[in-house]
Amino acid sequence: MSEPGYKIDGKGYWREVIRLTLSLLVIWFAVSYGAGILFRDLLDNLSIGGAPLGFWFAQNGSIYVFVGLIFYYCRAMNRLEKKYGVEG
Amino acid sequence: MGQDFWTYFWVVGTFGTYIAIALWARASSTDDFYVAGHDVHPTVNGMATAADWMSAASFLSMAGLIAFLGYGGSVYLMGWTGGYVLLALLLAPFLREFGKFTVPDFVGDRYYSTTARLIAVICALFVSFTYIAGQMKGVGVAFSGFLGVEFNTGIMVGMGIVFVYAVLGGMKGITYTQVAQYCVLIFAYTVPAVFISLIVTGNPIPQLGFISDVRGEDISMLGKLNTVVTDLGFQEYTQTNKTTFDIFAITGALMFGTAGLPHVIIRFFTVSSAGAARVSAGWALVFIALLYTTAPAVASFARLNFIDTVNESTYIADDADYETEAAAIVAAGGKPTPKWFKDWEKTGLLGIEDKNGDGVIQYRAGDDNEVTKLDRDIFVMANPSIANLPAWVIGLVVAGGLAAALSTAAGLLMVISSSISHDLCRRTLFKDMSDKDELRVARASAAGAVVLAGIMGMNTAKLGFVAQVVAFAFGLAAASLFPVIVLGIFWKRMNREGAIASMLTGLISTFSYIYYFKFVNTDPADWWFGVSPEGIGFLFMFLSLAVGIVVALVTAPPPQDIQDLVEDIRVPGARKSHGIADEGMAPVPAE
Numbered sequence: 186m187s188e189p190g191y192k193i194d195g196k197g198y199w200r201e202v203i204r205l206t207l208s209l210l211v212i213w214f215a216v217s218y219g220a221g222i223l224f225r226d227l228l229d230n231l232s233i234g235g236a237p238l239g240f241w242f243a244q245n246g247s248i249y250v251f252v253g254l255i256f257y258y259c260r261a262m263n264r265l266e267k268k269y270g271v272e273g
Numbered sequence: 274m275g276q277d278f279w280t281y282f283w284v285v286g287t288f289g290t291y292i293a294i295a296l297w298a299r300a301s302s303t304d305d306f307y308v309a310g311h312d313v314h315p316t317v318n319g320m321a322t323a324a325d326w327m328s329a330a331s332f333l334s335m336a337g338l339i340a341f342l343g344y345g346g347s348v349y350l351m352g353w354t355g356g357y358v359l360l361a362l363l364l365a366p367f368l369r370e371f372g373k374f375t376v377p378d379f380v381g382d383r384y385y386s387t388t389a390r391l392i393a394v395i396c397a398l399f400v401s402f403t404y405i406a407g408q409m410k411g412v413g414v415a416f417s418g419f420l421g422v423e424f425n426t427g428i429m430v431g432m433g434i435v436f437v438y439a440v441l442g443g444m445k446g447i448t449y450t451q452v453a454q455y456c457v458l459i460f461a462y463t464v465p466a467v468f469i470s471l472i473v474t475g476n477p478i479p480q481l482g483f484i485s486d487v488r489g490e491d492i493s494m495l496g497k498l499n500t501v502v503t504d505l506g507f508q509e510y511t512q513t514n515k516t517t518f519d520i521f522a523i524t525g526a527l528m529f530g531t532a533g534l535p536h537v538i539i540r541f542f543t544v545s546s547a548g549a550a551r552v553s554a555g556w557a558l559v560f561i562a563l564l565y566t567t568a569p570a571v572a573s574f575a576r577l578n579f580i581d582t583v584n585e586s587t588y589i590a591d592d593a594d595y596e597t598e599a600a601a602i603v604a605a606g607g608k609p610t611p612k613w614f615k616d617w618e619k620t621g622l623l624g625i626e627d628k629n630g631d632g633v634i635q636y637r638a639g640d641d642n643e644v645t646k647l648d649r650d651i652f653v654m655a656n657p658s659i660a661n662l663p664a665w666v667i668g669l670v671v672a673g674g675l676a677a678a679l680s681t682a683a684g685l686l687m688v689i690s691s692s693i694s695h696d697l698c699r700r701t702l703f704k705d706m707s708d709k710d711e712l713r714v715a716r717a718s719a720a721g722a723v724v725l726a727g728i729m730g731m732n733t734a735k736l737g738f739v740a741q742v743v744a745f746a747f748g749l750a751a752a753s754l755f756p757v758i759v760l761g762i763f764w765k766r767m768n769r770e771g772a773i774a775s776m777l778t779g780l781i782s783t784f785s786y787i788y789y790f791k792f793v794n795t796d797p798a799d800w801w802f803g804v805s806p807e808g809i810g811f812l813f814m815f816l817s818l819a820v821g822i823v824v825a826l827v828t829a830p831p832p833q834d835i836q837d838l839v840e841d842i843r844v845p846g847a848r849k850s851h852g853i854a855d856e857g858m859a860p861v862p863a864e
Contacts, residue, residue, distance in 0.1 A: 195844050202843070203763075206362050213358045217351045217528075222521050229511070234484025235493020240511040243347035244339075244569040245480060248354045248562050255361045255555035262366075262551060272846030 198269040205261055209254050216242060216250040279668035280419050287457050287672045288434055291679070294453060295438030295446045303711050304861070306443030307374040307691050311861055313448055313543040319556025321451035322540045324458065324676070325684035326353075326531075326561060328404070329411030330743075331568075332458055332677035337649030339572035343502075345513035346572065348520055348807075352527025354558060354565050359532035361554035366547035367762045368538060370842040372860035375688075376535040376754065377696040382854050383761040384772040385835060387701055392776045394692045396753045397535040400746045401685040401692075402729065404536075407743065408682040409730025412675060419671045425731050432727040435679055439686050440719045444543060447683045454676035459563055461673025462653075466567050468660035469574045479570035487577075498577045505580065506638035510573065515805075522808030529814055530747030533755035536684040539691070547845045575652040578659060583644070584636040586610040588627065610634060613658035622648035622655075682726065689726075690719035700857055745787055748810025752779030756818045760825075765839045767821065770828040775821025782813045 381390025416427025
């Protein structure tokens with residue numbers, strides 16, 4: 186916990202957490218609902234290897250991005266916790 | 274060594290391991306029993322979560338389902354993995370920081386209401402029982418199909434094994450057996466996948482084979498598959514006949530449902546801190562992704578390979594002398610029906626009818642189709658024999674299917690037993706119960722739940738609607754549990770009245786819609802906005818959120834204790850006890 190007399194800026198910390206969470210959720214939405222569903226037909230004009238890109242995002246690509254998102258979130262949260270002196 | 278020997282070898286060997294782990298990891302307190310002492314390593318918990326999550330359906334049926342649905346199968350792939358992003362960002366770390374045992378604990382204490390707790394118990398029990406009956410049925414099918422054991426006897430053997438490690442070890446025993454079960458199931462899944470990828474594309478990594486050319490040809494694997502299936506009158510593989518909106522809604526219901534499923538959430542109570550819960554969710558998704566990115570590759574290879582080898586092949590009726598007859602057909606310029614097809618026909622998962630009497634199998638869309646029975650599980654089960662792998666690999670796949678079913682069943686049992694012993698008995702009816710007594714009740718209710726689940730499994734053959742009701746589990750979790758948990762963390766103003774209204778709205782609307790369109794009126798033309806029962810939980814989730822927010826705004830804000838509690842769980846390490854929020858049970862601090 187914090188040193189006596191030092192007050193954790195909980196509100197500032199939480200604001201940054203919310204901003205981080207929302208931006209990651211935008212990516213989360215974009216690769217699955219966006220690339221895999223809504224804009225699939227458009228992306229299917231491109232291809233990765235031999236697979237139509239939109240189809241590939243729906244069946245493989247989005248999952249890779251999901252994994253990356255969570256680990257990025259962990260790192261960014263650790264940084265935030267350090268910045269605000271919050272015990273993680 | 275014969276096939277039976279190897280199947281017994283793997284099944285008995287893995288079951289023995291699970292029991293040995295159970296004896297080693299016994300629970301001595303309620304803390305051990307419900308949350309494995311809060312000290313499971315994040316990576317270990319990630320692996321256990323992956324096994325907990327991947328059920329008999331993921332292991333046996335999903336690839337086959339995708340093979341038939343093509344692009345339409347994407348809803349399962351995105352839905353059942355994307356939910357982990359929501360878990361990691363919106364739920365798991367905060368619920369760990371909250372520091373209690375169950376999902377109804379959070380709902381009951383955050384909303385200072387026994388009514389809210391009981392509604393959450395009803396949701397948790399309903400979701401878990403729906404799911405567990407299917408797992409037990411999977412165990413029975415694996416035993417009766419491969420070991421020649423009676424369906425009901427198979428379920429009883431499975432029940433016996435789960436009984437030992439769930440009742441003795443609780444969450445602690447379950448955690449470490451799930452780790453072993455994950456290893457068995459992922460090995461059993463990927464080994465045949467590597468070989469079938471080599472056969473079809475020449476690339477040993479299925480995820481790369483998926484985007485490669487067909488071996489020895491200058492055409493992409495998916496491109497060829499599209500041509501081949503459309504030539505036979507099927508839908509193009511990379512397309513679907515579902516509407517975009519329905520695909521969107523089903524994916525949403527599965528994603529938000531995944532994040533709201535109690536047996537997944539409670540796994541994150543077993544780690545030491547909020548930070549550990551975040552990392553653990555990442556590892557869980559890594560371990561899940563290993564199977565979930567392999568499955569669509571296996572699906573497309575299997576479909577292509579099936580058409581290549583079975584369609585237009587000359588059927589050999591007498592398999593006593595298969596080799597010579599096959600050689601004669603090849604010499605005459607024909608293609609013999611493969612040996613594995615003949616072998617799997619005996620299990621009843623495959624069946625043919627030579628409608629035009631030409632002795633050759635025609636696989637088509639429509640009435641001329643001569644493959645009259647093609648069970649979706651065949652594509653995973655038959656993979657090792659399609660790839661000509663030795664008998665021990667086939668035995669391993671059976672053990673893998675059992676591992677997937679048992680690990681999921683155990684996680685669900687924990688939800689059922691803790692709902693009864695902790696939420697119903699200790700927190701509602703007998704508030705001054707001692708820890709020892711609660712542990713006894715927890716073991717007894719786990720035992721009771723195992724038996725009940727087994728009986729349900731035995732009767733599913735008669736009921737026959739297990740697949741239908743799985744839609745209930747995800748829809749209800751998405752529409753009733755997810756909104757109150759997220760609002761409870763991210764909106765301090767959310768109060769008891771709003772929570773109760775929100776859960777009831779989600780529960781009643783989703784249940785009625787699914788029940789009506791699954792059992793009363795099954796005509797898709799009448800679906801609201803063209804959304805199937807599988808996807809409706811997504812729409813009703815927004816309804817449930819809206820109702821919760823409106824009701825909360827017109828009623829009194831939550832007490833100061835509760836608002837302080839919400840501030841605490843947002844900041845790691847800040848959790849303190851707060852009057853009415855914690856008077857029933859003190860929070861377990863992070864270490």
